[in-house]
Amino acid sequence: MRNLAVSFLSLTMLASVAGISAAQAADNGQVVSLRRLTQEEYRNSVADIFGKEIEVRGAFEPTIRIAGLQSTSTGVLSVTPVGFESFSGMADSIAIQVTSEKYRGKLPCKPQSDKAPDDACASQVLNHYGRLLFRRPLTSAEAKRAVNLSRNLGKTDFYNGLRYGLASLIQAPDFIFRSEITVPVGNKQFALDPYSRATRLSYLMWNSAPDGELLRAAEAGELNTQAGLSKQVDRLMASNRLEVGMRAFFNDMLELDTFDTVSKDSILYPKWSSGIAASARE
Numbered sequence: 001m002r003n004l005a006v007s008f009l010s011l012t013m014l015a016s017v018a019g020i021s022a023a024q025a026a027d028n029g030q031v032v033s034l035r036r037l038t039q040e041e042y043r044n045s046v047a048d049i050f051g052k053e054i055e056v057r058g059a060f061e062p063t064i065r066i067a068g069l070q071s072t073s074t075g076v077l078s079v080t081p082v083g084f085e086s087f088s089g090m091a092d093s094i095a096i097q098v099t100s101e102k103y104r105g106k107l108p109c110k111p112q113s114d115k116a117p118d119d120a121c122a123s124q125v126l127n128h129y130g131r132l133l134f135r136r137p138l139t140s141a142e143a144k145r146a147v148n149l150s151r152n153l154g155k156t157d158f159y160n161g162l163r164y165g166l167a168s169l170i171q172a173p174d175f176i177f178r179s180e181i182t183v184p185v186g187n188k189q190f191a192l193d194p195y196s197r198a199t200r201l202s203y204l205m206w207n208s209a210p211d212g213e214l215l216r217a218a219e220a221g222e223l224n225t226q227a228g229l230s231k232q233v234d235r236l237m238a239s240n241r242l243e244v245g246m247r248a249f250f251n252d253m254l255e256l257d258t259f260d261t262v263s264k265d266s267i268l269y270p271k272w273s274s275g276i277a278a279s280a281r282e
Helices: 002-017 039-050 081-098 119-134 140-152 158-170 194-205 212-219 226-238 242-253 256-261 274-281
Strands: 030-036 177-186 189-192
Touching (some): 039 119, 119 140, 119 212, 189 194, 242 256, 256 274
């Protein structure tokens, strides 16, 4: 049953690849950039959305450097069949943990009965997490599809159905890929839409998904003004999470991640050790 359901989720992901972010670009917008999340971005996003106690279990495909930067390669990397299966497995594992008895108390609501579908509660949970995962509100069609999946696979167990509805969002291209969309702002002029701005700011400064406050600012149109943009930049910079983003930025720019694979001849460099490499990197 589990393998069948995971396969179904994989097919759901495959079917949505062709229409990624079509809902976002509906109002004369254009998708101008797609960047696959790095392993760190994926892990940080899951931790910030669901909690640091939720484990990401699975293998990530290696990244490459283009023009000396891994961040540049995320704009051209796709997902191989092996990676596709891995993302599906990780999504299911995360959803199992989030809906488990140990953590389900943190969900936004409780169903009327654990042993029957509850569309109202499922909708509340899926819209809450979908907004954070997709870095924008779910469309009515996306929310309906996830709720229907939860109902159909949870006829006798609400949380089992919710698991699959949530997993379908976690493995969706709209989470795995960061899409940037431009919208017209004047005569032949375009600018990033507010949610794309929020996403770019958050992954640059925090190396993670936008939080609720940043998404609220995007929804209110505050990021379209200099004052609103400055307010959010100051808030992001004042957070302790800035260190995570800055470390990721300089690790990539200065290739500090290569210190992990440096080896030295022990005869020529008798004092060299992994500790020295870590200190040099720091």
